[in-house]
Amino acid sequence: MSQSPSTTPSAHWLADIDSLDREDLIERVRAMAAELDLLHGRERLWLGRHALIDDLTRLGNRRxxxxxxxTLFSQNQRNDLPVSLILLDIVQYINHHGPSAEDRVLRAFGDCLRETLRGxxxxFRIAEHEFAVILPDTPVNGASAVADKLRLAAAYFLVEDAEATTRFDVSVGVDAFRVEDEDADAVVQRAYEALDESRAAQADWGDRQPG
Known part of the structure; x- marks a missing residue:
């Protein structure tokens, strides 16, 4: 498990402190303060980075x-470059295989996203079983193609400790920034509406399958 950087001064700062005169002592204290400032700066940077990472999947979190x-919405308002959003839900797979497989499945799906997407x-993992993909410089038709690619990549994957490759379906919602959008929440709302339609369609398909 990752740990934050230590903020303890080096031992050599205190090794010969009794032998120092006043000027040397002042210089030693100044150097110690500078080292502590550097260490605290590194710790703040470490904490800031880890505050944005989902611990289980190592993807970005909702924040x-x-x-x-x-940020991309603000850039889109200035340069009109397309930005698309994909929302994905794997809760039906979790429900089918039970809570014992949940963490392994979530980690594996995070790996699937990393391996399938462009650099x-x-x-991101944005909720318990929900993931999001932001596609810069990608129109909505391109995002739909990426969503299909993700479905295909996720259709068969190896879950840690599983005896065989496992098949499952992913609910997907796709949308993109529009000229009339007042903020980034607009594209999220439309993508969630599309995701809800996908969930309903999969639930209906599952209900019609033979037991």
Whole structure:
């Protein structure tokens, strides 16, 4: 498990303190203060980075998702470059295989996103079983193609400790920034509406399957 950097001064600062005269002591204290400032700065940076990461999947968390989407929305307002959003839900798979498999499945799905997406794309775990993908410089038709690619990649994957590769379906909602959007929440709301339609369609399909 990762740990925050230590803020304890080096032992050599105190080793010969009794032998120092006043000027040397002042210089030693100043140097110690400078080292502590550096260490505290590194710790703040470490804490800031880890506050934006989901501990289980190592993807960005919801806080990071909101931050990145707001930033891209502001850029979109200035340069009109397309930005698309994909929301994904794997709760039906979790429900089917039970809570004992939940963490393994979530980690594996995070790995699937990392391995399938481009380097410029950003992936996040934004709720218990929900993930988001932000696609910069990608129109909505391109995002739909990426969503299909993710469905295919996730259709068969190896869950840690599983005896065989496991098949499951992912509910997906896709949308993109529009000229009339007043803020980034607009695209999130539309993507959730599309995700709800996908969930309903999969639930209906599951109900019609033979037991």
């Amino acid at each position: 990071d998702f909101v931050r990145q989407l707001d 410029m794309d950003m992936s």
